[in-house]
Structures are given as structure tokens and as C-alpha cells.
Amino acid sequence: MTRRALPLIKYRQYILGGNEIDYRAKLGNRVKFAHPSGVIIGAGVIIEDEVTIFQQTTFGSHGHKDEPKSYPIIKQGAIIYSGAKIIGGLTVHENAVIGANSVVLTDVPKNSNAVGIPAK
Template sequence: MARRALPLIKYRQYILGGNEIDYRAKLGNRIKFTHPSGVIIGAGVIIEDEVTIFQQTTFGSHGHKGEPKSYPTIKQGAIIYSGAKVIGGITVHENAVIGANSVVLTDVPKNTTAVGIPAKKIE
């Protein structure tokens, strides 16, 4: 039943908040959209439970021509701050934090913070 409701949810999110959440994305429970506007979640994205997502964030494929599409996985408890872009077949591991306006192109280990363009781990 939940799968049938996803196209309606997608439409509602697009109209009300300018969000685009593909119905094929796999979203966990208790995901918190803080200031939910301009969030884009692509078809193959996996977002686990208790993730916090701020405004103007993008989760999607790398878009390299001729290569198969690959999408990111966001593990439980991660926090993605506003303006961040998480691109390609990477994993943001448990309780990782992605800083505002960062571009994440590689895996982020658990319990770490990554910031910058491209995003790098900080101590």
C-alpha cells in the first residue's frame, strides 16, 4: 500500500516544497526533513532510518555518459546539512555529518564529519 501512495507523496512534495523525491528511492523510518524545500532524491537512492536532511540537498547519480547509473546510500543517523550534494554510488556511513554546501563524491566513514568541495574528512 505504501508503494502506491509514493507518486501522490512525490507530487505533494513537489508542489508544496519544490522537492523531487523519486518513487523508486528507498526511504527509511523517522527521516527528518528540516526546512524541507528544494530536496532532490534520485531513483536508486537508499536513505536509512533516523537521517536528518536540511534544505536544498541533492542525492543522485554521477551522470557520466555511457556508464551505468549508481546512487548513494545514506546510513542510519547521518546528518546532511543545507546545500550538500551527495553524488554517485557512495556510502555516507552511520552518524556521519556532511557540512553545508559540501559535494560528496567518496565514502564518508561512520562518526566523522566531511566538508568542502570535494568533501574531505575533518578532525
């Protein structure tokens, strides 16, 4: 996705669905917002191609004051179900599935499911 288009997309998503996508986030091709409302994507987040994101999900940094900010990387084909929170410098690998309302704080292996608080 071109960087010039991100501010326009961010504005449109914020107005229409209450979404907030930072212009510094990197979104791949064919990222699908299945129910586009309440999605928050922070500055350093990388979301690769063909990822599916459901409503009320958050992708962001950990917020520790004494540590540099670090953001998640979501690899190709992952599915993030509603209400999931993906926090910090972790990787959700290819084709992983994050369950609804899960809180992800560590890497999620390729082709696996992660559910719960914290997600396992």
C-alpha cells in the same frame, strides 16, 4: 515506507516545497526533512532510518555517459546539511555529518564529518 505512498508524498513535496523525490527511491522510517524545500532525491537512492536532511540538497547519480548509473546510500542517523550534493555510488555511513554546501564524491566513514568541495 510503503511503495504505494511514495507517489503521493512525492506530489505533496513537489507542490508544497519544490522537492523532487523519485518514486523508486527508498526512504527509511523517521527520515526528517528539517527545512523541506528544494530537496532532490534520485531513483536509486537509499536513505535509511532516522536521517536528517536540510534544504537544497541533492542525492543522485554521477551522470557519466559510459558508466552505469550508481546512486548513494545514506546510512542510519546521518545528518545532511543545507546545500550538500551527494553524487554517485557511495555510502555515507552511520551517524556521519555532511557540512553545508559540501560536494560528496567518495564514501564517508561512520561517525565522521565531511565538508568542502570535494568533501573530505
